[in-house]
Amino acid sequence: MISTHDEFDVVVIGGGPGGSSTAGLLAKRNHRVLVLEREKFPRYHIGESLITGSMPTLDELGLRSRLDQMGFVKKYGGTLLWGKNQGTWDFRFAEAANYEHTYQVRRADFDAVLLARARELGATVLEEATVKHFLFEGERIAGVTYTVKGDPEPRTARCRLLVDASGQQHVLARHFDLVEYHEDLRNIAVWSYFQGCKRYGGTRAGDTVTENRPNGWFWFIPLHDGTVSVGYVTPIEEYKKSGKSLEELFTSELAAAEEVRALTEGATRAAAFRSIRDWSYTCSRFHGPGWALVGDAAAFIDPLLSTGVGLALRGSRGLAGAVDAALRDPSCEEQVLARYEKEYRAFLNSLLAFVRFFYDRTRHKEEYWEKAQELLDPRRLRPRKIDFATMLSGVSGVHDIFHTD
Template sequence: MSNTWDVIIIGGGPAGSTAATTLRKKGSSVLVLEKARFPRFHIGESLLPYNRAIFDELGMWPRIQAAGFMVKRGAQFWMGNGSMHTRLDFSKGSFTEFPESIQVERAKFDNILLRYAEELGAEVREEAVVNEYSIERDHVTVKYRDKDGAEHEVRAAFLMDASGLGNFTANRENLREYYPGHKKLAIFGHYSGVQMPEGNEKGDILVVRRENSWFWMIPLEDDKTSVGLVLDQADFKALKMEPQQVFDDAVLSTRTVGERMINAKVISQGHVLTDFSYTNRKLVSRRLVRVGDASGFIDPVFSSGVMLAMTSGMNGAKVVHAAVAAGRSMTFAMKRYEWTTRRHVGRFWQFIEKFYTKHFAQLFFQPTNKHRILCAINCALAGRTQMTFGTWWRLRLFFTFVWLQKRYRIAKPIRIQ
């Protein structure tokens, strides 16, 4: 068994497996160290249309199609009391190249990605818990423990951290910084018997806005739906209740969700995820590149997680391969990767930080396509990485209107929840 590689990747989720596939296609030797045994349960099931461009570049779109995932043609945003809603139809955005996406059960989806990387020649070691790493002048060293408790030491020219919310290397360097006011908690599960849209709207994700929190409802199969509640950690603690009780009470007090779940039956429930919305002060350093949630994580309200993870995994792998080929420990391309990754995250963050405000909701739930502003919003939330000037100025105009709404009420006032 070899213990020397071009690149070691910590984590085999979408970012890590995308990085591994990209590296193998370019000829680099790769070791993936994954702490779990795939397939394994994971949240974050709603993808964006521009994931398709990544699947095409990786050469794996036929496999994704063959897996039979639910087609997602749009996203619906509802008020909790059912008083109003709006729908983004990806096929109607004049700036959007891809008209649809998919909803995925992550256990199945992530396993497809990881096995594809393995078939291309990546060495995948599951149930491998990384304990320590060190960056030397001419290599990196990683120590991990296998499922039998045996300790191993491996080396590579580069290390890629795709450890997800575990944020392995950045936490050890104290690089994590939270976005102010965005420490959230999610309580979620899978249910059958949930009443979801049919016809042309079948497969839509539903985002249900409450006063200070929101629900997601994601159809995974014809009779399997992921339902989650996202709220402030401080609000959760103040309730002094168990997570499932908080979730159940919120369902009962939210008309839009309660009516759809009146006949719901539990498949699994009580899952909890914390520590939303953070960034790391550095995404790259000598012989180290962070990708996916290990580069930062933002509130999942606009379903950006898998898209951002796979984009950073691919782009990060490209600059790592070039650095390895050039015998360099740090390159300008690595710094450019950091800048472009932050810019891509920033496009979603400008929507996320405003989503919880009333003045944003008053415009977002009463959309107009004058000057094709709605088309620009559609394009941004579909996950397009390269914005044209025409899209950029329309988004700037929209957020100018949001700023004006806070001060002058240019749109009709609406009641939240």
């Protein structure tokens, strides 16, 4: 039972993919971990399309067979209508990595499985728990005070290290004023779910379809419950100039689209519209005395390449290794967390450079392949199309990302 004053090796703020994975991996290493999750799971979240860079973490957590049993759509790659008058083209994950597929997931189900797995591995997980204050010893964070819904008494949890995985709530980043938005990627997205859509055949049935429009782009993500997530992303300024509501803008752009319009023709919208804005940012620091950031709490680089959950899962695996090392030898804390941040930032920077290049929709697909090769494989040791698949799979980058051995 948790007392009103308790001590842990690690307190993790947030039970989404980054938080639950970090907590589970640290509990698996026999550390005492507390997860404080503000909501009650399962809960809705956008970001249904995974990349194969997520798979090593899911394997280490022992979740692959469970995800297969849940019937999630298997995603073997992606189909794009993007660039200069070339029709649709695609990539396959098998071209780039040992993993030939990943999953399209309903995040309510997927996130709940990850949080449950953290519990199974030994982490203490409190839902509907809200962090109120940070405890400091000098400049070092030493714990938090928090409240649990229905409990009138605030509680204190002291820890040797605090991990902020609070996503776009940015609990620590707001406290330290660390969030830096990428002004050229200030976008807004509007989406809903459709039933009765057409699907591709064979291994393309689970593809994310990405289609460019003159002032934005569509995603089309097939899910295992028979619905498809369909969203439109555009710069906030373009939305304002349109003079339309988000629902009107979505409808007019879908009517003018090609591939996504054909796939949704005759389908029924099965849910209300949702929206979100200001998606791209990076924090100026990812760690400090007694704390570290992971997942969306550290950075988010545009939804274009479906890297959100992948970055959280890859980051959690690297951070768990760094935190484990710091807990076993406190003298190396700064060194291992600095390395984690350096490698995380290197990958984010290469990803950001590629996203900015990719948003130029006047290019041929071969130019996108060449840009991926420039960033990942400057010695041209692999075919450029393989480097493109590698970039979109999230399995590699400029450095051996998150390697902490």
